[in-house]
Amino acid sequence: MKKQILYVLLCCVSTGVFAQTSTSSGSNKFVVYGNAEATYTATKDESGFGDVNFKPIFLWKISDKLFAEAETEIETGGGSVDLGLEYANMCYIVNPYLMLHAGRFLPKFGAYRGRMGEAFINRFAADPVGFGDGGIGAMNETGVGALGGLPFGDIKINYDFYVSNGPQLLTDSANAGQFEYEAYTTNNKSSAVGGRLAVLPFANSSLEVAYSFQHKSKTGDAGTPYENVGVTMQAVDFNFLQNITPLSSTIKLLGELKHQKTGNATYYKDNGDAVNFNNVSTAYYICGTLRPSLADSKFLRNVEVAVRYSYFKRPADAPWGGDNLKQFEAALDYWLHWNDVVKFCYLKQKGSPAAFNAQIVFGF
């Protein structure tokens, strides 16, 4: 692990040396950016600094047609240093409306994971229930895909389609019926098929409404009784942005609903008892933000307030299931720069003590 961290740090240091891009013959264009974040959490029982994450993004524009992007993650939220490869994606630009890609990538399944959930985009310090760790829906995929945007008059359609390894079914007693959404390799011969279609009906792109889908017919390990357990995921999401001149403000509304249905299977507890349950989960969140971005005062222009409600319906009888989760979070943010923000958040989740979270995020 230490060697891996050293390697990443060396990459970052070397980036500082080579960050000035070169256009001389035989060289490609390379740049690195990313973000770092630190979070403080306080409840009535405990308080302290928790997650510290560092996420450099490496970009290469090899030619007008070829492009490569990669993001590493160094995270401490699990109590130790975790090093992960968020994506390493190679792209071929076919024409202005079509791009083919291969590698490990962030599938556009819904809009939160891999996009709205990024720390410098998310107005809150925490994830909505069902959208973070232990949640549902595609997260990282390895495979091939096609994506782009298509203008039709005033309307624009964004599309992403992909074939990938897909999620892997977990069958251990604690996680039976859940999935590994970030696997680096495949576990059987089946592939997942998925995608997202988004419509931006207004010419100013202020509204985006999308439907996402992913299906994999076999998710269990090859040769096991679980191999033929399939899963189908669906999601709808929207994103709306509007300036409200009388309030000298910009409002943003966004939300997402995800539904996941997994095939029936019999799992076993550590003591050998069989466990059967209807493995269907649903999660949604809705969020609103207001920022006085049109105000005369620079201080006010940098302030943003946000509220969010989220809900996660889990299989009641699953070992990882139980009562439905409901969460409310309110945030007061101050923007230091376009991608640097300090967040002060109040979080209340059903069955848990209220928490105060503070988070600082620096983009670089």
Next chain:
Amino acid sequence: MKKILVGFTTIAIAVIITIFTNGCYESKKVADKSGAQLWAENCTRCHNAPPPGEFSNENWDIVGTHMQVRANITGNDAKKIIDFLKSTNTQ
């Protein structure tokens, strides 16, 4: 479920065939948009719009292509946005 899968796959194939056979068309209102307007509209869909001086002109070429991937921006719109950011860059 098979109906949904077949339907989704059909739409996917139709979209890709449309791209190759018919191309796309923009209304005059959309086609006449400036790079500044596209920069404001597209960036803020997800995050605050970065100022032109945030990156060097050469880096804007790279970051712009990255956003083409991340935000499904068409090649024509990406070029307009990058040209605007370069033309107003004070770096």
